[in-house]
Amino acid sequence: MEYKEHPNNKIKHWSEGIAYEIAFWNNVYRWKNTFSGMMGWSNHCQIIKLENFNCNRFLTSCQTEPNVLDIGCGMSYTTGNYIKPENGAQRAVNIHYVDPLAPFFNDILKRYSSRIKKRLGYMLPDIEFGMVEYISSFYPHNTVDLAIIQNALDHSALPIKGLLEAIECLKTGGKLYLNHHPNEAETEHYKGFHQYNINNENGKLIIWNKNERHDINSLISQFADITVSTGIDKHVIAVITKRNNVPCELLNHKEDKQYLCRQMMTEIINGTKINNFIKWKLKYWTYNIIQFFIQSLSWERKMKIKRLIKQTNDNNR
Numbered sequence: 001m002e003y004k005e006h007p008n009n010k011i012k013h014w015s016e017g018i019a020y021e022i023a024f025w026n027n028v029y030r031w032k033n034t035f036s037g038m039m040g041w042s043n044h045c046q047i048i049k050l051e052n053f054n055c056n057r058f059l060t061s062c063q064t065e066p067n068v069l070d071i072g073c074g075m076s077y078t079t080g081n082y083i084k085p086e087n088g089a090q091r092a093v094n095i096h097y098v099d100p101l102a103p104f105f106n107d108i109l110k111r112y113s114s115r116i117k118k119r120l121g122y123m124l125p126d127i128e129f130g131m132v133e134y135i136s137s138f139y140p141h142n143t144v145d146l147a148i149i150q151n152a153l154d155h156s157a158l159p160i161k162g163l164l165e166a167i168e169c170l171k172t173g174g175k176l177y178l179n180h181h182p183n184e185a186e187t188e189h190y191k192g193f194h195q196y197n198i199n200n201e202n203g204k205l206i207i208w209n210k211n212e213r214h215d216i217n218s219l220i221s222q223f224a225d226i227t228v229s230t231g232i233d234k235h236v237i238a239v240i241t242k243r244n245n246v247p248c249e250l251l252n253h254k255e256d257k258q259y260l261c262r263q264m265m266t267e268i269i270n271g272t273k274i275n276n277f278i279k280w281k282l283k284y285w286t287y288n289i290i291q292f293f294i295q296s297l298s299w300e301r302k303m304k305i306k307r308l309i310k311q312t313n314d315n316n317r
Contacts, residue, residue, distance in 0.1 A: 014157040017192030019280060022104045023287035025075045027295035029112045034295045034302070035119060043080035044124070048093060050079075050177050051231045053239050055146060058175060059093060060085040066145040068095040071132050071166060072152025075105050077124060079148055096139070102129040132162035134256065136169050141245065144169040150179045155193035159207055160214050161251075167224055168246045176224075176240040178205075179231065185209055200228050200236045223247065 028034050048055050048068075059066040060083050070079045077097065084090040099105060105127045109116070117123055130138040132149065133156060147166045156162045166176050180198040181187070188194035190209070199206045205216040205228045216238075217226055223244040231237045270276050294302070 013195055014155075014193060017155075017194075018101065018104075019284040020192055020287045021074075021101060022108075023284055023291045024295075025105060026108055026111075026288060027291040028075065029108055029115070030292070031295045032115075032119065033298050035115075037298070037300070037302075038076055039120065042077045044077040045082070045122075046080040047082045047084050047090065048080035048095075050148065051179060051235070052229045052237045053175075053177055055175075055177065056083050059083045059146060060088075062145050066093055067143060068093055069098055069135070069139060069144055069147045069166075069169065070095060071098045071130065071135060071147060071149045071162075072155065073097040073099050073127065074152070075108065075127070078150060097125060097127045098130040098135070098138070099127050100129065100131045102127040132156050133158045133165060134260075135162065135165045136251075139169050141168045142171050145171060145174050147174070147176045149177070151181060151184075153178060154180055154184055154196040154198050154207070157195075159196050159198075160216075160219070161256075163207075163216065163240075164220075164246050164250050167220065167240060167242050168251065170242040172242055172244070174242050176238075176242070178236070178238040178240070180236050182234050182236050198236050200230055203228050205236070205238045 028038060043049055048059065059068070066083070068079075073079070079095065081093055081095045082090050083093045109124060109126065113123060128138075132153065135147075147169060149162075149166065153159045153162055163176070163178075170176060178198075182199050183197040185194040185197045196207055196209050199208070203217075205226060207214045207216060217228070220226060220240065223242065223246055225241045225243060226238055228236070228238045297305075
């Protein structure tokens with residue numbers, strides 16, 4: 001039982017998408033119509049709902065107060081944060097919104113805090129820092145009832161490791177819920193965060209790109225169960241139930257520490273070069289200006305444009 005996921009240059013490719021992501025969310029929160037459209041789509045302050053999985057029933061059946069992670073959450077607050085027992089009152093659930101870009105996202109929350117309070121009547125919670133590839137170091141194993149990753153695992157630098165780390169966090173019987181666009185890296189031509197595809201192949205969860213292909217059903221069969229289904233707009237949905245701890249040889253903690261140390265020094269060296277700093281700032285402000293105009297459009301118009309682009313890409317395949 002092993003897998004080969006090559007880390008070389010993946011953090012670099014992933015980091016190249018950060019400027020776009022920050023510019024995108026900055027302008028979503030800037031414009032009232034876009035922000036309102038997003039929150040109308042969000043389930044925040046509502047009962048938690050996940051497509052093809054009755055998570056409210058699962059969480060209300062937990063023997064202790066459930067602990068939930070929303071990993072790679074961005075700033076959409078998609079996941080509801082309330083549960084309601086069949087014969088009880090609705091109550092808030094302990095949910096952690098987690099993202100590696102949390103420092104940037106919390107700056108955006110602070111920047112637009114007065115607008116958020118005016119629009120919603122309350123302030124949105126801060127986002128906690130955490131990386132899916134090392135999530136069990138942030139939330140120890142056997143402590144989480146439900147981990148949710150939506151449209152984010154394929155945006156990570158090392159998605160197979162991230163999936164295994166998320167399973168490691170779960171209590172025995174805990175669930176990992178995945179919901180992703182099919183083959184998004186192909187659609188986005190492997191730009192920015194889009195370096196991996198996720199697909200449902202006859203009930204098997206497949207994560208792949210031009211260099212790698214991983215059959216997740218086979219990889220986790222000794223310690224977890226998996227059910228794969230198709231949702232709205234052909235989304236790939238998987239519900240993974242932990243039976244046993246993830247074998248130590250699949251987590252590679254020693255190699256991870258070496259890799260992280262090397263990456264840290266590389267980033268420190270690159271950060272001292274003035275040309276890299278200027279390049280990053282120029283990239284951010286270019287994206288910020290573009291997103292300023294895009295996000296000024298109505299939510300409905302943007303969704304229509306997005307559907308047209310997707311349809312065009314599908315027709316060109």
